[in-house]
Amino acid sequence: MIEVKNLTKHYGNQRGIKDVSFAVEKGEILGFLGPNGAGKTTTMRILTCFMPATSGMAKVAGYDVFEDSMEVRRRIGYLPETVPLYTDVSPPVYLRFVAGLKGIPGKEVKKKVAEVMDDVGLNEVSHKLIGELSKGYRQRVGLAQALLHDPEVLILDEPTIGLDPRQIKDIRNLIKGLAGKRTVILSTHILPEVNMTCKRVVIINEGRIVAEDTPEDLTQKLQRSTKFELRILGAGQNEIQDGLQKIKPIKKITYLKGEEKDHLFLVDIKENSPEIFREIPALVSQNQWGLREMKPTGMSLEDIFIQLVTEEK
Numbered sequence: 248m249i250e251v252k253n254l255t256k257h258y259g260n261q262r263g264i265k266d267v268s269f270a271v272e273k274g275e276i277l278g279f280l281g282p283n284g285a286g287k288t289t290t291m292r293i294l295t296c297f298m299p300a301t302s303g304m305a306k307v308a309g310y311d312v313f314e315d316s317m318e319v320r321r322r323i324g325y326l327p328e329t330v331p332l333y334t335d336v337s338p339p340v341y342l343r344f345v346a347g348l349k350g351i352p353g354k355e356v357k358k359k360v361a362e363v364m365d366d367v368g369l370n371e372v373s374h375k376l377i378g379e380l381s382k383g384y385r386q387r388v389g390l391a392q393a394l395l396h397d398p399e400v401l402i403l404d405e406p407t408i409g410l411d412p413r414q415i416k417d418i419r420n421l422i423k424g425l426a427g428k429r430t431v432i433l434s435t436h437i438l439p440e441v442n443m444t445c446k447r448v449v450i451i452n453e454g455r456i457v458a459e460d461t462p463e464d465l466t467q468k469l470q471r472s473t474k475f476e477l478r479i480l481g482a483g484q485n486e487i488q489d490g491l492q493k494i495k496p497i498k499k500i501t502y503l504k505g506e507e508k509d510h511l512f513l514v515d516i517k518e519n520s521p522e523i524f525r526e527i528p529a530l531v532s533q534n535q536w537g538l539r540e541m542k543p544t545g546m547s548l549e550d551i552f553i554q555l556v557t558e559e560k
């Protein structure tokens with residue numbers, strides 16, 4: 248349904264996004280996760296035909312966002328980071344105005360507005376002015392305008408930012424309910440958000456895609472491990488690896504490099520397992536190998552990044 252290939256955007260000589268590629272299947276809810284300044288809004292603005300890319304390609308339902316922007320707009324509902332709302336009218340008046348802009352035929356407007364007001368739960372504030380509404384209700388008005396023309400695709404840019412915890416819960420449930428037959432991209436800078444709403448996550452950092460995963464696997468990776476480089480002498484790679492595998496706190500062994508009887512491994516060890524400092528040397532001495540090095544390594548960029556985007560304040 249959505250296809251993005253090598254999308255690049257420069258703002259003057261500033262990086263916007265670089266070589267961004269991903270795809271979203273019909274009916275899927277994709278989480279677009281990254282810290283502030285990562286390039287989420289830039290990507291979404293290109294997808295919604297708000298601005299052109301510098302290079303690369305993006306298609307929605309087979310239509311190119313640049314060549315066929317009218318066809319794309321017809322199929323997309325967009326909730327921008329800050330919704331341009333008129334504060335001195337009531338939600339139905341605003342929505343009728345937006346319906347006009349979207350080219351919804353006059354005789355359908357009233358029915359459509361009533362439907363979306365119902366869908367997003369705006370009826371109880373229908374007579375208030377938008378300026379009087381809480382941030383949570385304003386966000387519902389934003390969602391309502393995105394849904395008005397019944398689009399196949401929904402692009403939601405940080406839909407829960409600035410809301411209080413109860414409003415966040417309400418909006419998340421609302422989004423889940425709205426998804427159904429629609430294809431949704433939802434951007435966020437917090438991991439728990441994608442856990443609750445999305446089937447798949449694309450992670451962007453400093454303008455580039457750094458990972459793509461299911462929320463479950465991401466969470467798994469977050470169960471922090473400690474990494475050590477181990478350099479062991481005196482036996483073949485397989486023999487050493489077999490021995491290491493029997494040490495319980497070692498979760499994963501990666502072979503980095505080596506020669507015939509001199510091997511470098513990277514081992515992931517469960518957090519808080521001081522016994523490895525006894526068990527690894529014991530294994531080495533039992534087999535009359537030599538322990539040349541055992542040193543902790545720093546976290547990879549990706550580890551650091553995943554931690555960065557996980558912290559929900």
Ligand SMILES: Nc1ncnc2c1ncn2[C@@H]1O[C@H](COP(=O)(O)OP(=O)(O)O)[C@@H](O)[C@H]1O
Pocket residue numbers: 258261262263264281282283284285286287288289290
């Ligand atoms: N209008 C603009 N002019 C210049 N630089 C911009 C503009 N919009 C975004 N950027 C830059 O592009 C990068 C990505 O920004 P953005 O897409 O807004 O990230 P995110 O939505 O993930 O926070 C940032 O470095 C930002 O400073």
Ligand SMILES: [Mg+2]
Pocket residue numbers: 287288289328404
């Ligand atoms: Mg943004």
